[in-house]
Amino acid sequence: MSTARQMDQIKGGVHTDVRHDSAVNHVTGRSVFIDDMPNVPGTLHGALVKSPHAHAVIKSIDLNAARELTGVHAVLVADDIPGRNDVAPIFEDEPILAKGLVEYIGHPIAAIAADSMDIARAAASMVVVEYEELEPVLTIDEALERESYTSPPQIMRRGDSARGISDAPHQISGEVRCGGQDHFYLESHIALAVPQEDRDMLVYSSTQHPTEVQHGVATVLGLPVNAVTTEIRRMGGGFGGKESQSTIIAALAALMADKTRQPVKLRLARDDDMVITGKRHDFLFRYEVGFDDTGRIEGIDILMASRAGNVADLSSSVLVRALCHGDNAYYLPNAHIHGYPCKTNTVSNTGFRGFGGPQGMVAIETVIDHIAQDLGTDSDDVRRANYYDTGDRDTTHYGQKVTDNIITEIVDSLSREIDYPARKAAVAAFNQENTILKKGIALMPVKFGISFNLPTLNQAGALVHVYTDGSVHLNHGGTEMGQGLYIKVAQVVASTFQIDIDNVKISSTNTAKVPNTSATAASSGSDLNGMAAHDAATQIRDRMAGVAAEHFEVDESEIEFRNNRIYARNDSLSFAELAQLTWEHRVSLSATGFYSTPDISWDDETMTGRPFYYFSYGACVSEVVIDTLTGENRVLRSDILQDCGRSLNPAIDLGQIEGAFVQGMGWLTMEELWWDEKGALRTHGPSTYKIPGSRDVPPEFNVHILEDAPNREPTIFRSKAIGEPPLMLALSVWLALRDAVASVGGHGHLPNLDAPATAEAVLMAVADIQERAGDGT
Amino acid sequence: MGESRKISLSVNGKTYEEEVEVRFTLADFLRQQLGLTGTHLGCEHGVCGACTILLNGRSARSCLMLAVQADGQEITTIEGIAPSEDEMHPLQEAFRDNHGLQCGFCTPGMLTTLIEFLGDNPDPTEQEVREAISGNLCRCTGYQGIVAAALDAAQRLREANGA
Ligand code: FES
Ligand code: FES
Numbered sequence: 042m043s044t045a046r047q048m049d050q051i052k053g054g055v056h057t058d059v060r061h062d063s064a065v066n067h068v069t070g071r072s073v074f075i076d077d078m079p080n081v082p083g084t085l086h087g088a089l090v091k092s093p094h095a096h097a098v099i100k101s102i103d104l105n106a107a108r109e110l111t112g113v114h115a116v117l118v119a120d121d122i123p124g125r126n127d128v129a130p131i132f133e134d135e136p137i138l139a140k141g142l143v144e145y146i147g148h149p150i151a152a153i154a155a156d157s158m159d160i161a162r163a164a165a166s167m168v169v170v171e172y173e174e175l176e177p178v179l180t181i182d183e184a185l186e187r188e189s190y191t192s193p194p195q196i197m198r199r200g201d202s203a204r205g206i207s208d209a210p211h212q213i214s215g216e217v218r219c220g221g222q223d224h225f226y227l228e229s230h231i232a233l234a235v236p237q238e239d240r241d242m243l244v245y246s247s248t249q250h251p252t253e254v255q256h257g258v259a260t261v262l263g264l265p266v267n268a269v270t271t272e273i274r275r276m277g278g279g280f281g282g283k284e285s286q287s288t289i290i291a292a293l294a295a296l297m298a299d300k301t302r303q304p305v306k307l308r309l310a311r312d313d314d315m316v317i318t319g320k321r322h323d324f325l326f327r328y329e330v331g332f333d334d335t336g337r338i339e340g341i342d343i344l345m346a347s348r349a350g351n352v353a354d355l356s357s358s359v360l361v362r363a364l365c366h367g368d369n370a371y372y373l374p375n376a377h378i379h380g381y382p383c384k385t386n387t388v389s390n391t392g393f394r395g396f397g398g399p400q401g402m403v404a405i406e407t408v409i410d411h412i413a414q415d416l417g418t419d420s421d422d423v424r425r426a427n428y429y430d431t432g433d434r435d436t437t438h439y440g441q442k443v444t445d446n447i448i449t450e451i452v453d454s455l456s457r458e459i460d461y462p463a464r465k466a467a468v469a470a471f472n473q474e475n476t477i478l479k480k481g482i483a484l485m486p487v488k489f490g491i492s493f494n495l496p497t498l499n500q501a502g503a504l505v506h507v508y509t510d511g512s513v514h515l516n517h518g519g520t521e522m523g524q525g526l527y528i529k530v531a532q533v534v535a536s537t538f539q540i541d542i543d544n545v546k547i548s549s550t551n552t553a554k555v556p557n558t559s560a561t562a563a564s565s566g567s568d569l570n571g572m573a574a575h576d577a578a579t580q581i582r583d584r585m586a587g588v589a590a591e592h593f594e595v596d597e598s599e600i601e602f603r604n605n606r607i608y609a610r611n612d613s614l615s616f617a618e619l620a621q622l623t624w625e626h627r628v629s630l631s632a633t634g635f636y637s638t639p640d641i642s643w644d645d646e647t648m649t650g651r652p653f654y655y656f657s658y659g660a661c662v663s664e665v666v667i668d669t670l671t672g673e674n675r676v677l678r679s680d681i682l683q684d685c686g687r688s689l690n691p692a693i694d695l696g697q698i699e700g701a702f703v704q705g706m707g708w709l710t711m712e713e714l715w716w717d718e719k720g721a722l723r724t725h726g727p728s729t730y731k732i733p734g735s736r737d738v739p740p741e742f743n744v745h746i747l748e749d750a751p752n753r754e755p756t757i758f759r760s761k762a763i764g765e766p767p768l769m770l771a772l773s774v775w776l777a778l779r780d781a782v783a784s785v786g787g788h789g790h791l792p793n794l795d796a797p798a799t800a801e802a803v804l805m806a807v808a809d810i811q812e813r814a815g816d817g818t
Numbered sequence: 819m820g821e822s823r824k825i826s827l828s829v830n831g832k833t834y835e836e837e838v839e840v841r842f843t844l845a846d847f848l849r850q851q852l853g854l855t856g857t858h859l860g861c862e863h864g865v866c867g868a869c870t871i872l873l874n875g876r877s878a879r880s881c882l883m884l885a886v887q888a889d890g891q892e893i894t895t896i897e898g899i900a901p902s903e904d905e906m907h908p909l910q911e912a913f914r915d916n917h918g919l920q921c922g923f924c925t926p927g928m929l930t931t932l933i934e935f936l937g938d939n940p941d942p943t944e945q946e947v948r949e950a951i952s953g954n955l956c957r958c959t960g961y962q963g964i965v966a967a968a969l970d971a972a973q974r975l976r977e978a979n980g981a
Contacts, residue, residue: 067913072856276921278958696963
């Protein structure tokens with residue numbers, strides 16, 4: 042890889058603050074999202090018939106009235122599917138249209154294609170379905186009771202947890218819950234399916250996983266995979282919500298397009314999007330812990346039960362990541378962490394930024410708080426007593442050695458920077474003087490594993506062409522959802538060729554260009570695709586160097602690519618001249634690149650291995666204030682120090698940190714998914730489901746990227762993944778709210794405050810602690 | 819399907835005489851009939867702000883208005899705020915330079931909202947900017963870049979106006 046000196050010279054190389062490649066198009070309204078693509082004449086619009094029951098047998102469906110409506114071209118049910126009615130990403134039997142049985146409110150039953158959205162919706166309301174209602178299972182608790190799961194329970198075990206707990210000087214046990222979260226990407230799910238010759242299908246899908254869309258469409262249509270092409274230029278946000286769920290929408294659009302032989306656009310209106318597609322898993326945790334006088338954990342048992350919804354989808358993988366992050370940054374000598382993906386008659390939950398990791402951390406951070414409460418010590422001392430260390434305290438409960446641990450350095454550096462002890466003292470002083478407003482402050486350390494848990498998924502491909510004028514075409518399997526992946530990979534290619542970034546054309550992700558890709562997920566987009574693109578560019582560069590060496594009659598080792606030129610001793614050529622020359626020499630200027638993450642492994646049976654190539658670290662301190670009379674609360678200040686390795690693009694990474702933190706804060710404080718007793722989601726639009734607005738962000742919000750911290754593993758230019766880790770820093774807000782509530786009871790009791798800590802929840806927790814403290818009014 | 823009516827309106831300085839369905843929203847009219855797809859639809863019930871346009875210089879949610887209500891009015895969309903094809907409005911430049919965007923879906927609504935706001939309040943505080951965009955949701959950025967861009971734009975506009 043090139044040296045830092047060379048990198049200074051081109052425009053837009055790695056480690057510089059290059060703007061998002063779509064910045065100008067976004068601010069001028071020229072960016073094309075799928076719904077903005079010009080409609081080909083004859084394009085039809087789709088609508089879905091949804092189940093009004095959480096659990097019912099379909100007795101009969103009468104489609105006649107809907108079919109007769111003028112402007113309706115197709116009304117399709119499960120029986121109309123030519124291939125297999127199954128788009129399960131991991132297991133099987135996850136239909137796109139209900140087969141005789143509906144399993145959640147909103148479950149699609151029929152798909153309608155019509156000349157306009159209005160007609161399609163009108164027809165949807167004319168479909169008559171007769172149901173026989175069954176009793177629904179709606180909550181984690183009920184499903185756990187019945188041992189009803191979407192896939193088998195998963196268990197991680199090290200040492201003897203029961204013994205570790207009982208032999209320890211202290212024991213505690215408890216329960217805590219965290220809620221789910223709607224992705225609320227501003228662009229809701231959409232797909233445009235365009236039939237081609239021979240029943241081939243071209244699908245524009247707002248998806249993080251074009252390959253899975255391609256597979257899903259092929260399966261549903263009964264076609265080989267090569268008959269289907271998926272393309273996506275950009276999404277209006279993804280956050281995990283378009284990892285598996287977009288396949289359902291794309292397959293429905295393709296089914297209608299295949300039947301009508303006309304293009305079909307299926308766009309979910311916001312409320313339908315929230316009702317029909319999956320969200321972050323809510324979890325119930327039960328724990329038992331044994332620890333010594335310093336709070337050091339000797340044995341731990343954590344039950345993690347998630348609400349998977351009606352089908353498995355990605356729930357088993359989300360659960361593994363939750364189990365893997367039940368340690369956060371702490372060494373757990375004897376551990377039994379067991380997970381249950383509970384089958385419920387609610388929408389199937391799915392991936393969401395952090396993918397179970399944030400939920401796992403809710404459990405262990407509650408444990409840390411509880412230990413501190415029990416011992417009457419400071420929770421930060423308990424954290425410190427439990428951090429991973431060298432020697433015999435460096436291995437996770439799933440058997441991975443933590444070799445790149447920098448958590449104490451990060452925490453210490455942040456604490457120093459903000460004078461954390463003084464801040465804590467000031468909060469305590471404030472609480473002494475105030476009876477109605479109470480403050481809380483907390484620190485959250487984060488250690489997050491990078492790589493897909495399943496080793497197979499850690500691979501990527503890229504395609505790079507150099508044209509004879511020196512301009513470059515770049516394609517790879519990663520998708521752009523706003524996170525800046527496209528620009529980062531383009532920076533990698535610019536640096537590899539040592540040319541200005543303006544010469545690198547970024548192109549839409551397309552399964553016909555780069556096949557068999559993994560989802561852009563698990564924060565791995567730039568790690569994987571950056572490496573694949575680097576591989577492709579390096580192959581071409583090496584070939585060009587060979588041509589240059591021949592041309593200048595020097596040894597190849599004397600050829601240097603620098604600042605848009607190729608140098609050999611005192612001679613040089615421009616990159617464009619060498620490209621032309623290479624073509625004249627009949628040497629290929631095109632290459633596919635490939636990358637697979639080295640040194641990772643996972644044994645599904647024993648749930649052990651080295652699933653993560655490296656860990657990303659960060660820490661955050663947040664200070665909050667609550668009104669004990671109303672439960673209203675505010676974050677006053679947050680300070681973040683985040684490890685990005687040697688950042689590919691600090692400006693983009695900063696935006697990722699800020700955005701992830703605020704999104705995490707929303708999950709933990711204000712975003713409440715509320716289902717009624719029949720299993721209907723009642724918060725299905727922004728008027729009832731509140732995501733953070735501009736005034737919810739901490740008024741003092743300081744974000745710093747850890748400097749001089751190259752990744753110890755040879756990742757792409759020694760950078761680190763950034764998409765997910767900072768989301769978990771928002772747990773500092775939740776912990777600070779708990780601290781504020783605890784102060785009401787003089788820190789004598791553990792607060793009963795689950796996530797999300799809405800104003801209502803805070804108020805109830807305050808009342809509860811007042812009662813327990815015996816000074817309730 | 820349904821009844822339609824002829825309307826005449828100005829959009830981004832250009833006059834249009836159009837036959838529209840009476841139940842068409844202004845957003846659908848702009849996007850589908852005029853091909854101005856920079857106006858985005860995030861919620862279609864007036865909460866997210868993505869569809870904000872300027873109606874006679876005042877911000878309005880085009881998902882909550884019918885196209886026929888725009889008859890005789892002057893509309894500005896994101897496509898119309900730059901002085902010319904090859905130039906950008908200082909607010910657009912500030913968003914680009916301050917990384918005030920990620921996925922870009924909320925961006926047009928943020929900009930149109932802020933055009934009105936900065937016209938009324940050329941020298942706002944950070945708090946006032948946050949207040950001004952509090953009806954525009956962004957799921958990506960955490961708003962930091964957006965607020966920085968708005969404050970930077972205010973300064974650029976003041977300088978351009980010789981303040
Ligand atoms: S689309 Fe109009 S406010 Fe959301
Ligand atoms: S940039 Fe994606 S919603 Fe604001």
